[in-house]
Amino acid sequence: EWLIYEVEAQFAKWPSPRLKTAKEHWELLVKRGRFVFRDQSYWMYMMIEIVVGSGVAQLLKSERFKKNRFCWNKAIGGATYVVDLQTSRLSKKTERSFTFNLGIFHSFVWTTCWGKAAPKFVREVDCFPRKRLGTPTASHVGERWWNVTEASNFDLIAEEIVDLLISSGLPFLHEMSSLDKINECFQQRKDALNPLEKIYLAIIKDELGEIEQSEALLLDAETNYWKPRVEFVRQSLKMNTHARQQHKTGSL
Numbered sequence: 001e002w003l004i005y006e007v008e009a010q011f012a013k014w015p016s017p018r019l020k021t022a023k024e025h026w027e028l029l030v031k032r033g034r035f036v037f038r039d040q041s042y043w044m045y046m047m048i049e050i051v052v053g054s055g056v057a058q059l060l061k062s063e064r065f066k067k068n069r070f071c072w073n074k075a076i077g078g079a080t081y082v083v084d085l086q087t088s089r090l091s092k093k094t095e096r097s098f099t100f101n102l103g104i105f106h107s108f109v110w111t112t113c114w115g116k117a118a119p120k121f122v123r124e125v126d127c128f129p130r131k132r133l134g135t136p137t138a139s140h141v142g143e144r145w146w147n148v149t150e151a152s153n154f155d156l157i158a159e160e161i162v163d164l165l166i167s168s169g170l171p172f173l174h175e176m177s178s179l180d181k182i183n184e185c186f187q188q189r190k191d192a193l194n195p196l197e198k199i200y201l202a203i204i205k206d207e208l209g210e211i212e213q214s215e216a217l218l219l220d221a222e223t224n225y226w227k228p229r230v231e232f233v234r235q236s237l238k239m240n241t242h243a244r245q246q247h248k249t250g251s252l
Contacts, residue, residue: 048087048096048148055158056085056100059165068121079177080105083169084124088145096148099134100161102169103127104176112203112236113229128200129176129185133161133169179204195221199233206237 057067060083065072071084082105088097105127107118124130134144144164146157175181186193186201193201202217214237222230 048085048098055155056083056161056165059162063170066121071121071123073122076177078106078108080107080122081173081177082122082124082127082130083165083173097145098148099132099145100165100169101130101132102172103130104173104182106179106204108207109200109203112240113199113233115232115236128197129182131172133164179208183208183210190217190220195223195226196229199226199230203233203237206240 057072060067060072060074063074065074065081065083071082074081082101082103084101086099086101088099101124103122103124103126105118105122109128110116110118110126119126132144146161148154148157176185182201182204190198190201198217198221202214202221205211205214205217218230218234
């Protein structure tokens with residue numbers, strides 16, 4: 001982790017207008033002895049982390065996202081937008097594959113499900129809904145992975161990622177910040193959800209007043225493994241309902 005921050009600091013310290021690409025800038029830093037790597041895989045990993053990350057970071061910073069390594073959060077209303085970079089575990093020493101994940105986090109969904117406060121910085125894996133960045137093509141259905149080698153044009157890759165974030169990634173996050181939109185989106189796709197996603201959707205439906213549909217989803221999610229969690233959520237929802245009724249009574 002210290003190496004990532006050190007590389008970012010060196011990029012900030014050594015602006016070189018005559019260098020046309022981020023890769024040329026990087027090579028100059030290595031030539032000056034700033035960084036030495038044990039093997040080729042370190043080179044490829046850091047090129048993804050810095051070149052692609054810095055390009056995306058500029059866009060997300062302008063959108064007021066906060067950054068923690070290569071995950072970005074933006075709190076807006078009761079929701080948190082999440083964008084993070086994921087590298088493939090199957091990458092080779094001379095080639096790295098990576099993608100970007102997107103997610104929406106509603107703290108009340110998390111608290112109702114897990115009985116604890118929301119994390120200070122949200123990971124995409126804790127979101128609902130969540131998706132990978134990209135557009136459907138013949139070889140990529142609804143997501144996009146990038147392969148990086150020594151011969152790759154890193155600036156072009158960064159530009160493509162930024163364009164995808166602007167055209168589809170950020171609009172997805174904006175749209176899914178609405179509970180009604182999430183409910184509408186999964187109205188005909190409930191069977192495609194895994195048990196935890198059904199639990200999250202059930203909590204949202206309960207919040208929207210769809211009590212019967214919420215319970216139906218909890219029943220669907222009540223497999224052997226998830227049965228204790230489903231029962232915990234049922235009790236949490238009952239307490240939430242009781243609290244709402246008391247609040248209404250007190251307001252009269």
